[in-house]
Amino acid sequence: MSTATHTRPDPAEVDLHVQFEDIEQQNETYLVGMWTFLVTEVMFFGGLFLVYILQRWMHAPQWYVIHEQLDWRLGGLNTMILLFSSFTMACAVHFSQLRKFDKQLQMLGITILCAFGFLVVKFFEWSAKIEHHLVPGAHFEWAHAGASKGVAEMFFVLYFSMTGLHAIHVIIGIIVIGVLATLVAKRHTSVNRDYLPTEMIGLYWHFVDLVWIFLYPLFYLIPKS
Amino acid sequence: MSATAARPEELDDATRPNYLNVSHTIKSWLLTQDHKRIAVLYLVSISFFFLLGGLAASMIRLELTSPRGVMLESETYNKMFSAHGIIMVFLFLVPSIPATFGNFALPMMIGAKDLAFPRLNLLSWYLYMIGGGLILAALLMGGVDTGWTFYTPYSSMYSSGHVVLAIVGVFIAGFSSIFTGLNFIATVHKMRAPGMTWFRMPLFVWAMYATSVIIVLGTPVVAITLALVAVEATMGVGIFSPALGGDPVLFQHMFWFYSHPAVYIMILPSMGVMSELIACFSRKRIFGYHFVAFSSLAIAGLGFIVWGHHMFTSGQSTFQSLVFSLISFVVAVPSAVKTFNWMATIYKGNVDLRSPMIFALGFLGLFVVGGLTGLYLASLATDVHLQATYFVVAHFHYIMVGGAMMGFLGALHYWWPKMTGKMYSDNWAKIGAALVFVGFNLTFFPQFILGYLGMPRRYHYYDFAPQWQAYNIMSSAGASVLALGYILPAFYLLHSLKYGKPAGRNPWGAVGLEWQTESPPDTHNFHEIPIVTHEAYDYAAVDEIEHAQAQEVMKKEAHMGSDE
Numbered sequence: 001m002s003t004a005t006h007t008r009p010d011p012a013e014v015d016l017h018v019q020f021e022d023i024e025q026q027n028e029t030y031l032v033g034m035w036t037f038l039v040t041e042v043m044f045f046g047g048l049f050l051v052y053i054l055q056r057w058m059h060a061p062q063w064y065v066i067h068e069q070l071d072w073r074l075g076g077l078n079t080m081i082l083l084f085s086s087f088t089m090a091c092a093v094h095f096s097q098l099r100k101f102d103k104q105l106q107m108l109g110i111t112i113l114c115a116f117g118f119l120v121v122k123f124f125e126w127s128a129k130i131e132h133h134l135v136p137g138a139h140f141e142w143a144h145a146g147a148s149k150g151v152a153e154m155f156f157v158l159y160f161s162m163t164g165l166h167a168i169h170v171i172i173g174i175i176v177i178g179v180l181a182t183l184v185a186k187r188h189t190s191v192n193r194d195y196l197p198t199e200m201i202g203l204y205w206h207f208v209d210l211v212w213i214f215l216y217p218l219f220y221l222i223p224k225s
Numbered sequence: 226m227s228a229t230a231a232r233p234e235e236l237d238d239a240t241r242p243n244y245l246n247v248s249h250t251i252k253s254w255l256l257t258q259d260h261k262r263i264a265v266l267y268l269v270s271i272s273f274f275f276l277l278g279g280l281a282a283s284m285i286r287l288e289l290t291s292p293r294g295v296m297l298e299s300e301t302y303n304k305m306f307s308a309h310g311i312i313m314v315f316l317f318l319v320p321s322i323p324a325t326f327g328n329f330a331l332p333m334m335i336g337a338k339d340l341a342f343p344r345l346n347l348l349s350w351y352l353y354m355i356g357g358g359l360i361l362a363a364l365l366m367g368g369v370d371t372g373w374t375f376y377t378p379y380s381s382m383y384s385s386g387h388v389v390l391a392i393v394g395v396f397i398a399g400f401s402s403i404f405t406g407l408n409f410i411a412t413v414h415k416m417r418a419p420g421m422t423w424f425r426m427p428l429f430v431w432a433m434y435a436t437s438v439i440i441v442l443g444t445p446v447v448a449i450t451l452a453l454v455a456v457e458a459t460m461g462v463g464i465f466s467p468a469l470g471g472d473p474v475l476f477q478h479m480f481w482f483y484s485h486p487a488v489y490i491m492i493l494p495s496m497g498v499m500s501e502l503i504a505c506f507s508r509k510r511i512f513g514y515h516f517v518a519f520s521s522l523a524i525a526g527l528g529f530i531v532w533g534h535h536m537f538t539s540g541q542s543t544f545q546s547l548v549f550s551l552i553s554f555v556v557a558v559p560s561a562v563k564t565f566n567w568m569a570t571i572y573k574g575n576v577d578l579r580s581p582m583i584f585a586l587g588f589l590g591l592f593v594v595g596g597l598t599g600l601y602l603a604s605l606a607t608d609v610h611l612q613a614t615y616f617v618v619a620h621f622h623y624i625m626v627g628g629a630m631m632g633f634l635g636a637l638h639y640w641w642p643k644m645t646g647k648m649y650s651d652n653w654a655k656i657g658a659a660l661v662f663v664g665f666n667l668t669f670f671p672q673f674i675l676g677y678l679g680m681p682r683r684y685h686y687y688d689f690a691p692q693w694q695a696y697n698i699m700s701s702a703g704a705s706v707l708a709l710g711y712i713l714p715a716f717y718l719l720h721s722l723k724y725g726k727p728a729g730r731n732p733w734g735a736v737g738l739e740w741q742t743e744s745p746p747d748t749h750n751f752h753e754i755p756i757v758t759h760e761a762y763d764y765a766a767v768d769e770i771e772h773a774q775a776q777e778v779m780k781k782e783a784h785m786g787s788d789e
């Protein structure tokens with residue numbers, strides 16, 4: 001995408017906050033802030049990834065047995081859904097830059113639908129786990145050969161905390177994109193004078209997508225060792 | 226303001242609107258987005274928590290005057306030092322200088338009207354208060370007895386205290402500092418005034434930037450670690466507890482990955498304050514500006530790869546310990562670079578011994594002792610002897626209380642005229658500084674000896690070694706002097722609010738941009754955004770102008786004399 005085709009915001013008509021000198025400074029500052037926030041998010045998930053690495057390294061053969069309890073097809077479906085939603089989000093940013101607000105709204109709508117779809121699939125996956133007593137805690141049961149109960153429980157602790165933390169991020173994403181879509185629908189000045197709010201929410205959504213890109217192979221596609 | 230009203234700079238001090246008197250309602254304070262007002266909110270709330278932590282400390286010192294532990298039950302004593310540690314680390318030291326003086330001075334120092342995200346700034350104060358409130362609730366409901374480190378499996382499996390509540394409090398307070406750090410990073414990157422290049426920034430801003438990098442990278446990790454402790458405690462699954470198949474050393478790795486850099490979150494801002502104070506009161510360009518600036522970044526970077534020196538006796542591999550020991554020695558280098566540069570700045574400077582400078586000199590003395598004793602603890606062999614003794618307690622108090630607290634008080638005395646527009650009594654402030662310095666050494670130096678003699682930290686019963694009592698009594702006596710030194714500023718500073726002389730724009734003759742604003746500043750700091758043409762600490766140029774003016778006056782007088 002070349003930036004030449006985008007309509008640059010007219011500085012006079014964009015809401016400029018008092019602490020900034022001009023709109024360019026404001027936009028650049030917002031982007032620096034957003035990227036810094038994403039760095040903290042990476043570190044936030046990083047702690048869990050560290051525990052994951054350690055546990056898998058210690059119990060690799062058992063983890064292969066345990067991971068067969070997860071359905072790679074459902075995970076794969078969810079990966080497709082999220083990848084597609086990332087594409088529609090990128091389109092939303094593109095249309096926002098072109099000031100085609102109806103198309104932007106459509107794209108945001110599809111993104112939210114995908115996010116809901118992701119959660120629905122997750123819901124079915126998790127309720128199956130509850131049914132099979134695979135949720136860590138007092139009711140955890142494990143009767144499969146090839147892996148001990150303790151290791152299996154730890155696997156599911158990580159599975160639920162990492163995909164759970166990710167799901168929380170998806171829910172936050174739905175709320176934020178929902179607010180954005182409402183504002184776009186109302187042609188609110190804070191979102192249609194400038195594409196930056198859309199771009200920042202887009203960055204967040206791509207991050208959420210990216211985390212799943214790591215989670216999917218780490219939990220669903222463990223190789224036999 | 227209507228067009229006919231007088232321009233702000235033309236009004237006299239009594240009628241000129243400033244950030245303090247612009248409105249007086251409680252609502253205007255609680256919903257403010259002004260970085261200076263938020264700094265004041267932080268100053269008040271942080272002082273409150275400091276008082277609480279200090280009260281807990283005084284209970285500890287009282288208890289230790291007797292070797293038989295007569296005053297407090299063992300469990301109460303454990304809760305007391307835990308309360309002291311949790312409050313002081315998470316609610317005082319980590320936010321102290323960044324959230325108050327960073328908030329207040331940083332935007333002005335780089336010539337900005339406010340921080341990049343004022344609303345986020347206010348949110349971070351609310352998060353701090355919510356976190357502090359939850360921690361306070363946990364302490365009031367019966368307390369926590371794990372120590373501030375929340376070591377597993379004790380914290381997750383066996384402790385009877387309100388660990389989960391306290392952890393949630395620390396988690397939320399952690400996000401408060403993440404948002405402050407994020408705000409500072411965006412502000413320093415994008416809000417600098419025209420001409421304010423990276424190497425014209427005051428060193429306090431460099432220190433704040435390095436601190437923010439640590440906060441942003443480290444705090445999320447401790448947040449997720451403590452969240453995992455809470456998961457283990459509530460659901461009974463083995464992440465860290467060996468009885469359930471977890472790994473307790475893993476907790477220590479993840480905890481110290483944040484909590485060692487957190488030490489630099491506490492000390493780096495103080496180092497930034499030192500550079501301001503020493504340059505200003507020596508009337509000299511700081512010696513080796515670039516080295517001091519980069520040493521802040523070096524400390525931030527190296528600080529992330531030394532955490533293993535907390536675990537020399539926790540069963541990590543010898544090779545790991547060796548590497549961590551080596552890097553711990555290396556991190557002493559940038560700290561020494563700073564110290565030597567400050568001393569070179571004072572050397573042949575025109576030193577003005579006003580109270581902020583006394584605090585700065587106090588910092589130098591205490592920080593050097595604290596830093597050098599750190600090397601004993603970074604050495605593998607000596608650490609085995611000194612690990613978890615009072616030597617460690619004395620060492621980190623020399624850094625955190627001697628260093629960070631001296632920096633905090635120095636900053637408070639340096640920027641107080643700017644914050645309030647009033648001058649305090651410099652003589653009383655000097656007495657306060659002397660009391661803190663003497664009281665501090667009396668309190669903590671005996672603890673080095675105690676630790677060397679083998680007294681373990683966190684014990685309140687030491688009847689098996691009564692020879693330790695004399696040192697403990699010395700330490701407790703010093704603590705009361707220290708307490709006096711900390712209470713005294715509250716009196717003369719509050720007194721100055723009502724009776725202090727007006728400070729004027731620049732009572733110290735300092736060159737930083739914040740001193741070009743009114744005292745107290747307007748809501749948006751500057752009437753016009755300044756254009757920066759000089760490096761920071763350009764005292765030579767200022768003094769040259771003054772020198773030329775003085776010569777002019779003398780010439781005139783001589784000329785007039787010859788005429789007669």
